[in-house]
Amino acid sequence: MSNAIVLKGTLVSPTHLELSEPVTDIQGDVEVTVRPLVETNSKPHMNLAEFLISLPAGQRTAEDIQAQIDEERNSWE
Numbered sequence: 001m002s003n004a005i006v007l008k009g010t011l012v013s014p015t016h017l018e019l020s021e022p023v024t025d026i027q028g029d030v031e032v033t034v035r036p037l038v039e040t041n042s043k044p045h046m047n048l049a050e051f052l053i054s055l056p057a058g059q060r061t062a063e064d065i066q067a068q069i070d071e072e073r074n075s076w077e
Helices: 048-054 062-074
Strands: 009-013 016-019
Touching: none
Parallel strands: none
Antiparallel strands: 009 016
């Protein structure tokens, strides 16, 4: 891919890309890779363990949870 060039553009619609400068050295079919120049996700990423730790403590007791599990198991045929 020795003819590859990199330039900026604007994604005007899902199927229309407006380039910041003309491309005169390449003709015919091309391959386009689109990546944002600015971060679009303003929320910081959190791993699963951090998310679980951030949740508020539950109000159910271990006995209550075990009773629900036992009730469910007893309903099986």
